[in-house]
Amino acid sequence: MPMAFGVVAGVVLAAILVLVGLFKLMWRVAEPNEALVISGSAHKTEGLGDGMGFRIVTGRGTLVIPGVQAVRKLSLDLNETQLVVDCVTHQGIPLRVKGVVIFKIGDDMVSIANAARRFLDQQKMMPERVHIVFAGHLRSIVGGLTVEDMIRDREKLIGQTRAACGTEMEKLGLIVDSLQIHEIEDPTGYIKNLTMPHAAAVQRDARIAQAEANRLATEAEQTAFARMAEATRDSEILQAGYQAERDRAAAAARQAGPLSEAAARQEVVVQETRVAELESLRREQQLQADVRKPADAAAYEIRTRAEAERDAQISAAQARARETELEAAAEAAAMEARGAAEAKATRATGEAEAAAAEAKGLAEAASARARGLAEAEAIQARAAALAExxxxxxxxxxxxxWPAIVQAGAGAFGNVDQMILLNGAEGMSDLFTxxxxxxxxxxxxxxxxxxxxxxxxxxxxxxxxxxxxxxx
Structure with missing residues (x-):
């Protein structure tokens, strides 16, 4: 039994070791600056869709089946490429532009997938490809600019270059972290010639500044000398003034006696003059009290009485004017009433007279008509008689x-002053005849x-x- 147990334990341990070895063999971990590209089966990667044929793992571990799947690493480190591009400006001037491009593979899955397709086994070729892209666009952009534009506004050149290369770099899965233009070489000396007027102007300004500084220094020296002379003059003037004061003090000491006597006499005269002025002032005040104030009081009394009489006369005149005004108003009212009555009576009388005049006119018209008819009839009768x-x-x-005719005939002799008849009474008879x-x-x-x-x-x-x- 113990032996059997030992065999089982050894088998289990061997199995565990085998499993650990297999796990270590299958487990792959992506470093922070790299991406694992696992191919060998269809995988679904976030943001890339289905059926891509590989999957991308960044920043974590994953299981890989040996013999079925292949694992390769794609570096996400920074890369750089030196730019040395021969260009021709808009003015036809050849230049050599030197710079550097710092780039890397993008952190998003799309950029990593694009870079994996293009540079997975050729990551050392990325700087060369980037240099080719930037060189072409840089030549195109420099061809539209002048030398002056490039020198004065390099940021404009850099911005246009980055904007022009952005689309192509995105297709390559790369992003540009930095683009710098270090130097613009001018084999023809155009830039040096451009700087010569400015250098000459700077040199001129430097010479002018030096001359101005020399002038200011000379003026400062002369001013210092003048101030030294002024100080010397002021010192001598002060010394002369002090000597004059000493001389005046000595002379005053010598004349102190006569001056004291003259001052005493002057003080006496001043006091006497003051006494005379006080006496005159006293007399004037006495005159004011004795004469002017009583005269002012009497004049004030007379003026007050005159004003009172004037006010009384004015009041009386105003009363009389008011009385006259009231009487005139009453008389005007009476006259208005009498005028209204007389107008009414006149209107009635006028109507009666108009009626009488109308009757009289009608009577006279009838009489004139009768007389006219009678005269017309008489004239008609005479005319008829005259005709017959x-x-x-x-x-x-x-x-x-006949009497009038004879009188008219005799009138011919009315203007005769003296008449001589030659045949006496017979002449007179002939004349009448x-x-x-x-x-x-x-x-x-x-x-x-x-x-x-x-x-x-x-x-x-x-x-x-x-x-x-x-x-x-």
Missing amino acids: NQEAVVAQQLAEN KALTMGGTGLGLARRLLTTMSEPPTAAPPEPHSVPVTDA
Whole structure:
């Protein structure tokens, strides 16, 4: 039994050792800076889908079946590649750009899978591939820039290069941690020529600054010398002033006696003047008390009485003005009432007078109409009589107006101041006879005119008769 038990224990121990050896053989652990790529069967990897043919393990352990699955490691360490690229700028100037690219495989599963497909057995070829990618894009970007742009803004060159290479690096499963441009070599000397004006300007500014410094130093030295001379002059002036004070003190000591006497006399004069001023002030105050104050009081009294009388007169005048105003208002009211009554009476009287005037006008119009009718009838009757017996009518008119006709004929002698008759009484008779003859001639003329008016228009006008004129 003990032997059997020992055999069983040995078998169990051997089995355990075998199992431990198999576990160690099958168990693989990924280091922090590496990824395990396990192939040999279909696996499902997070973010990659099904049927990829391998799985990726990072940062943990996993079981691998020996002989069925293969395990390979993919380094996640940093890598770098030196860039030395010959380029030509937009101006046609050849340059050599030197830099460095620091890159690594991305930490995500997609980047690790892309890198595993491309670099799993060729990880040493990654720097060369990255150099090729960056060299091509760097030449293209430099060809669109000028030398000045590259020198003044290297960040722009770096940014454009990283942006241009980003897509291709992502396809390779790589990410760029850093891109630096170390140096831009210029075999033609273009950059050196660009710096010469600035160097000359700097040299010029340095010379100007040195000259300015020399000038300032010279001015400072001269100012120091001037201050030394000024200090010497001030010292001599002070010494001379002190000597003058000593001389004045000695002279004052010599003149102390006469000056004391003069000062005493001056003080006496001053005191006497002060006494005279006080006396004058006393007299002025006495005059104010004796004369001016009583005069001011009397003037104030007179002014007060005058103002009281003026106020009384003003009050009386205002009372009289108020009384007059009230009387005028009463009289205006009375006049307004009388005017209203008179207007009413006038309106009634006017209406009566208008009625009377209207009646009177109607009566006068009727009378004028009657007279007009009567005159019209008389004129019509005379016209009829004239048409029937013109000579009778004319004779009647001449008879009625004969005295006036004779008077008009005699009027020719009214302006005669002196008349001389040659044949005495007979001359006077002849004169009157001729005047009457003129009247008869006028009667015959009137008859002919009436006859002419009664004849038809085609009849010839009668010949004019001459009127005899007798000289005085």
